[in-house]
Amino acid sequence: MTTLQPSAQSRSARLAAVAGSGQFLRLLARIREAGLLIALAAIVVIVTVQAPRFLQISNLRQILLSVSILAIVAVGQTLVVLTRNVDLSVASSVGLVAYVVRDLLRDHPDIGIPAAIAAGLLIGALLGAINGALVTIGGVPAIVATLGTLYVYRGVVFAIGGGELITASEVPQGFRDIALSRPWGIPTPIIVAAAVALVFAYLLRSTRFGRELYAVGSSPEAARLVGLSVGRRVFTAFVLCGLLCGLAGVLWGARFGSIDARAATGIELQVIAAVVLGGVNIFGGSGTVLGAVLGAILLGTIQNALIILRLNQFWLQAISGAAILLAVTADALITRRVRRSLVVRLRR
Amino acid sequence: MRVAFVFGWQMSRKIEGTMSSPVISGATAHPSPASSPAPAAEVIGVAKSFGAVQALRAVDLTLYPGETHALLGENGAGKSTLVKILAGIHLPDEGEIRISGQAVTLRSPLEARAHGIAVIHQHPTLFPDLDVAENIFMGRQPRGRFGQIDWSAMRAEVDRLLAPLGVGFDSSTPVQGLAIADQQLVEIAKALSLDARILIMDEPTASLSAREVERLFAIVRRLRDHGVAILFVSHRLEEVFALADRITIFRDGARVITAPASDLTLEATIQHMVGRQLQTLFPKEPAEIGDVVLRVEQLTRAGVFHDVSFELRRGEILGLFGLIGAGRTEVARVLFGVDRADSGTIHLDGKQVSLTSPAVALQLGIGYVPEDRHRQGLLLPFPIASNVTLPILPRLSRLGIVNRPKERDLAAEFARRLQVKAAGVEQAVAALSGGNQQKVVLAKWLAANPRVLILDEPTRGIDIGTKAEVHHLISRLAVQGLAILLISSELPEILGMADRVLVMHEGRITGIFDRDEADQERIMYAATGQARIPA
Ligand SMILES: Nc1ncnc2c1ncn2[C@@H]1O[C@H](COP(=O)(O)OP(=O)(O)OP(=O)(O)O)[C@@H](O)[C@H]1O
Ligand SMILES: [Mg+2]
Numbered sequence: 072m073t074t075l076q077p078s079a080q081s082r083s084a085r086l087a088a089v090a091g092s093g094q095f096l097r098l099l100a101r102i103r104e105a106g107l108l109i110a111l112a113a114i115v116v117i118v119t120v121q122a123p124r125f126l127q128i129s130n131l132r133q134i135l136l137s138v139s140i141l142a143i144v145a146v147g148q149t150l151v152v153l154t155r156n157v158d159l160s161v162a163s164s165v166g167l168v169a170y171v172v173r174d175l176l177r178d179h180p181d182i183g184i185p186a187a188i189a190a191g192l193l194i195g196a197l198l199g200a201i202n203g204a205l206v207t208i209g210g211v212p213a214i215v216a217t218l219g220t221l222y223v224y225r226g227v228v229f230a231i232g233g234g235e236l237i238t239a240s241e242v243p244q245g246f247r248d249i250a251l252s253r254p255w256g257i258p259t260p261i262i263v264a265a266a267v268a269l270v271f272a273y274l275l276r277s278t279r280f281g282r283e284l285y286a287v288g289s290s291p292e293a294a295r296l297v298g299l300s301v302g303r304r305v306f307t308a309f310v311l312c313g314l315l316c317g318l319a320g321v322l323w324g325a326r327f328g329s330i331d332a333r334a335a336t337g338i339e340l341q342v343i344a345a346v347v348l349g350g351v352n353i354f355g356g357s358g359t360v361l362g363a364v365l366g367a368i369l370l371g372t373i374q375n376a377l378i379i380l381r382l383n384q385f386w387l388q389a390i391s392g393a394a395i396l397l398a399v400t401a402d403a404l405i406t407r408r409v410r411r412s413l414v415v416r417l418r419r
Numbered sequence: 420m421r422v423a424f425v426f427g428w429q430m431s432r433k434i435e436g437t438m439s440s441p442v443i444s445g446a447t448a449h450p451s452p453a454s455s456p457a458p459a460a461e462v463i464g465v466a467k468s469f470g471a472v473q474a475l476r477a478v479d480l481t482l483y484p485g486e487t488h489a490l491l492g493e494n495g496a497g498k499s500t501l502v503k504i505l506a507g508i509h510l511p512d513e514g515e516i517r518i519s520g521q522a523v524t525l526r527s528p529l530e531a532r533a534h535g536i537a538v539i540h541q542h543p544t545l546f547p548d549l550d551v552a553e554n555i556f557m558g559r560q561p562r563g564r565f566g567q568i569d570w571s572a573m574r575a576e577v578d579r580l581l582a583p584l585g586v587g588f589d590s591s592t593p594v595q596g597l598a599i600a601d602q603q604l605v606e607i608a609k610a611l612s613l614d615a616r617i618l619i620m621d622e623p624t625a626s627l628s629a630r631e632v633e634r635l636f637a638i639v640r641r642l643r644d645h646g647v648a649i650l651f652v653s654h655r656l657e658e659v660f661a662l663a664d665r666i667t668i669f670r671d672g673a674r675v676i677t678a679p680a681s682d683l684t685l686e687a688t689i690q691h692m693v694g695r696q697l698q699t700l701f702p703k704e705p706a707e708i709g710d711v712v713l714r715v716e717q718l719t720r721a722g723v724f725h726d727v728s729f730e731l732r733r734g735e736i737l738g739l740f741g742l743i744g745a746g747r748t749e750v751a752r753v754l755f756g757v758d759r760a761d762s763g764t765i766h767l768d769g770k771q772v773s774l775t776s777p778a779v780a781l782q783l784g785i786g787y788v789p790e791d792r793h794r795q796g797l798l799l800p801f802p803i804a805s806n807v808t809l810p811i812l813p814r815l816s817r818l819g820i821v822n823r824p825k826e827r828d829l830a831a832e833f834a835r836r837l838q839v840k841a842a843g844v845e846q847a848v849a850a851l852s853g854g855n856q857q858k859v860v861l862a863k864w865l866a867a868n869p870r871v872l873i874l875d876e877p878t879r880g881i882d883i884g885t886k887a888e889v890h891h892l893i894s895r896l897a898v899q900g901l902a903i904l905l906i907s908s909e910l911p912e913i914l915g916m917a918d919r920v921l922v923m924h925e926g927r928i929t930g931i932f933d934r935d936e937a938d939q940e941r942i943m944y945a946a947t948g949q950a951r952i953p954a
Contacts (some may be wrong), residue, residue, distance in 0.1 A: 090945050201546040273567075277567040277568050277570075278567060278568065279558065279560055279566075279568065280560070282549075283557070283558065283562065284545070284554060284555065285548060285549060285553075286553075286558075287559050288544050288548075289546040289547055289549060290544065290545065290546050291549065292544055293544040293545055293546050293554075294546075295528065295558075296506075296540070296544050297526060297528065297557050297558050298510075298528045298529030298532060298558055299557070299558050352548075353527065356546070356547070356548035356549075357548040395469065402565065
């Protein structure tokens with residue numbers, strides 16, 4: 072018979088090697104965010120060399136301002152996508168709230184701005200609740216349910232407004248100041264977006280509710296076994312997403328000069344692009360608010376760079392698409408490599 | 420060294436004669452149920468059916484505080500169904516559940532938990548994207564002053580829970596990528612963290628190594644001594660007799676008997692389970708061993724296994740033994756083209772082959788029954804027939820159209836041979852009991868009619884009657900000239916079936932034994948890498 076020398080590596084050495092694996096993986100989760108920052112830095116450098124005014128404070132402010140509304144909606148979308156769902160109706164919700172709030176203030180200026188804002192948030196939450204109910208109670212797949220409400224909500228705006236335009240002069244200046252004021256030189260929408268990102272990043276990282284959204288998206292079956300109500304979490308995610316759409320809608324209504332029933336049409340794709348680019352897994356269970364916000368900023372920066380470089384806006388879509396493909400592919404490759412080496416360390 | 424489970428499968432042996440004495444005293448020193456206090460849980464006349472399948476027929480079961488109670492029965496006998504009822508997943512159609520004397524309705528897992536019931540299910544169900552700590556504490560994470568999750572308290576608590584289990588991961592390890600045995604250990608830690616008064620475990624040891632099983636049992640005995648009522652399901656009868664104070668046996672959804680373990684012999688237990696006399700447990704027939712079919716030389720996958728070399732001949736059953744994590748499955752995955760080796764060569768019939776994908780391997784006549792059959796081997800929502808014929812669809816089709824009657828007949832034939840308990844081959848695999856799902860995977864690869872068959876733990880979770888049938892089948896396949904690589908953690912299975920035994924430890928081959936020189940002691944020495952055996 073043959074008996075060969077057993078390998079010398081001891082179990083304790085193996086355990087020691089494994090002990091660091093958690094940190095390692097958490098680092099891995101940051102790879103996407105780091106990648107986005109690097110991409111952002113690269114764009115900034117390249118464009119600045121071509122056109123130095125890109126880096127002026129006023130332009131950076133412009134970029135962030137144009138991104139802020141998108142980023143708020145992207146945070147809402149992140150909540151929904153984490154639970155293995157998607158909300159395609161966000162643009163219609165934003166448009167509906169923007170139009171209705173303006174309409175309200177034009178026809179009843181005496182209700183006051185805070186009441187109008189509250190109404191906008193409430194409507195947003197309600198629209199989200201309808202989506203959530205369709206998905207959780209109605210059992211309609213999210214992609215179908217929210218595709219439906221995308222058209223329905225937009226239809227409602229047209230029904231209310233017809234083809235009518237509401238111009239800036241028809242609403243109180245105080246309302247417009249929500250978007251146009253600049254405390255400490257920073258436009259309010261940027262401050263609001265940053266606050267939203269911080270609050271929800273904290274919510275997702277450090278509260279039971281946040282972690283349960285990840286759990287529900289990661290494995291609904293396991294979530295049910297530990298007694299989480301999957302439906303309730305999904306419903307809440309949709310409501311919060313709607314609420315954030317309401318907030319975005321108020322800002323939209325305040326920011327732009329004149330508004331008609333087509334307000335915010337089509338931004339759902341930019342929002343989803345930002346979320347995916349930001350590393351939120353479209354199949355649920357992983358992703359961060361920071362990632363989604365960085366995704367939105369990257370897209371906004373590309374858009375701005377194209378303007379600065381006087382390139383055709385047509386390129387925007389192609390470049391955004393390429394950026395998503397590049398990010399997702401690179402991510403998959405890196406993750407696979409790292410995971411393999413990790414598994415090796417776990418097994419040995 | 421002491422081997423975990425000393426007595427084999429030979430029917431003639433008596434339990435009493437072979438049980439390790441501390442276990443006996445542990446079991447008998449315990450108060451008999453009659454003198455015990457009020458029951459922790461009572462199942463009274465519970466019935467449950469799924470459509471036409473009557474999974475449970477008016478079963479009774481009483482669980483006392485401080486007892487370990489084993490629930491036995493063949494695949495599909497209704498064990499997991501009862502477990503799920505107690506876990507709040509299914510509601511019984513009839514009957515009553517009482518907890519500490521109170522009639523209760525367990526409508527959800529949460530309600531079951533609120534009544535002090537913790538359950539480890541047959542298949543680990545975890546959150547792949549989250550780490551071990553979060554998996555264990557999801558929904559009840561320790562919180563700080565502002566309601567925020569107290570991560571450091573949570574990690575510390577989880578590491579404290581994991582310590583006695585002696586696991587190779589820690590609280591911050593992501594669950595994705597953990598081996599099935601490690602996932603099972605996470606489930607166990609989760610159940611332990613609940614501080615339950617009733618602990619229910621559905622085949623908790625099915626994928627654990629002997630060492631891990633011993634650790635688990637030590638913990639379970641300690642819980643029992645603290646008054647926890649423990650119900651566990653297992654197909655490994657040697658474990659059952661080592662741990663159980665009382666045994667309940669189900670057959671076809673009905674309770675056959677409940678008795679103190681000391682009153683039952685192994686033969687009697689098996690007879691109650693299968694309802695008939697079992698002939699032999701090891702029907703290994705001598706097979707003619709022919710030419711080398713598969714030759715593996717210096718196969719290495721960095722960090723996983725190293726310098727693995729062996730030959731496999733026609734008609735030969737080569738056993739591959741090792742503790743969990745020894746690298747056996749990893750070798751098998753390379754041989755089936757799932758993973759790539761970093762160096763080394765594989766020859767099939769003397770010709771060097773490059774196994775770049777499972778499709779290539781399949782074409783070359785290599786079949787592989789994976790270890791984690793629940794996830795890797797089955798299309799759960801699909802009928803049995805489609806699952807069985809999946810690898811051979813081209814053979815069953817003409818011009819891309821599948822011959823359904825032929826598919827059904829073939830599937831039915833294999834389902835019959837493996838005694839798959841189902842309403843018919845059109846039944847969805849998801850609705851089968853755990854053991855019957857495994858039989859379907861086995862049937863699938865047997866139907867593919869390979870020349871080299873790699874079986875990774877082929878009888879795990881399979882009941883004792885069918886186990887014999889599976890062994891018989893494997894043996895017959897060898898007689899027909901198939902070359903079989905049999906990976907198993909069950910020493911009796913290896914000793915009974917293999918013509919030669921290959922032993923791996925930490926990614927290296929540490930011993931090769933012929934059938935006549937293979938014995939428990941030598942193999943365990945090689946498998947633990949503890950010492951060298953003088954030749
Ligand atoms: N969800 C379901 N739908 C339909 N039939 C089911 C379902 N769950 C279980 N069954 C059937 O109920 C019977 C009992 O299954 P159960 O899972 O309780 O068996 P078991 O004793 O745990 O077997 P094993 O040892 O194989 O795990 C089986 O015939 C099975 O096919
Ligand atoms: Mg079962």
